[in-house]
Amino acid sequence: MSPVEPPRGAPLELPAAVLWDMDGTLVDTxxxxxxxxxxxxxxxxxxxxxxxxxxxxxxxxxxxxxxxxxxxxxxxxxxxxxxxxxxxxxxxxxxxxxxAVVWRPGALELLRALGAAGVPCALVTMSYRNLADAVARLVPGAFAVVVAGDEVARGKPAPDPYLRAAELLGVDVTRCVVVEDSPTGVASGEAAGARVLAVPHLVPIPAAPGRNRVASLTEVDPAALGALAAGELLDTV
Known part of the structure; x- marks a missing residue:
């Protein structure tokens, strides 16, 4: 499926940053x-x-x-x-x-496209630092910061991990897009005030007012994420 085009008339700006969940979103762990x-x-x-x-x-x-x-x-x-x-x-x-590492469909391509567009990315995972670093090393330079589960006082669904990532990047969390595959992670991103793109994998993520969902990351590109950050809605699930 080709990437979803931003709605006609949507701003062409990009998100301040993209904050990635890891397990089930970036890699199929x-x-x-x-x-x-x-x-x-x-x-x-x-x-x-x-x-x-x-x-x-x-x-x-x-x-x-x-x-x-x-x-x-x-x-x-x-x-x-x-x-x-x-x-x-x-x-x-x-x-x-x-x-063996199995990347989620479209994840590597989107990560590389964001890097080419100059959009900073963070890896925000409830896995601990040793596993997070093992995955981050597979894509050198892709993540400006890594926030691991053993480095926050409260894990997901609390907002702390995503707030910490935005703080480390020096960006406004409300101008960030969080990419998540689970209801717990979606709740964390929403509680932090970020725009959340839900990509359901093993666990369904119900529709909700203002919630963005896609069946696959192959459906989006940096411009579409910029439209989401600017307030556009997207739901193809």
Whole structure:
């Protein structure tokens, strides 16, 4: 599908910055997380359904660690340290990312087009710094800043990660476009006051007043993101 053209008469300005979620938005790591969660719980004979895994998509890792540790305790009577659960999941996902990276459709192309247009980008993820850096290194120079989940007091859906990214870039968050794939991440971007482009992947993102949704990043380009930042609406889902 060709990129969506900005509405006729829309400003040709570009967003002040584009703030990217990582897991499920830039790279397709969600299957890695689900596989790691399933393997960890499986060691204790505890089942973990796909639906349960989807419930953690976009969540801050400490929250996921507490949920998983609590599930093991309730199901198998084994007490786990949530922080140790998170560390094990991260190691497993970093190993899988090192073996193979699957980029979300249109993500690399849009990231490169934004760089060519001079639009600064930030990587804003609930994954921790070691995984965020592993992904950022795959696109050298693409991200002016990286905000990781272990570097903010409150993770998504709180606005803190996106507010921090805008602060580090020195831009007005209300002139930024956030790109997200989960309801949790969308809530974070909206709470920060940014314009949010939702690109649903594993978890549906419902329509809402003022919410922009596209089925794929192949449908947008820097000019379309500039129109969104200026207040235009886009929904092709």
């Amino acid at each position: 969600e299957p890695h997380w689900i596989a790691a969660e399933t393997a960890l719980l499986g060691r204790y004979g505890v089942p973990w359904t796909h639906e349960q895994a989807l419930g953690l998509v976009g969540s801050a890792l400490p929250d996921s660690g507490r949920v998983l540790a609590g599930h093991v305790r309730e199901s198998a009577g084994v007490v786990l340290d949530p922080a140790a659960v998170v560390a094990e999941l991260l190691d497993a996902v970093i190993e899988r990312v090192g073996a």
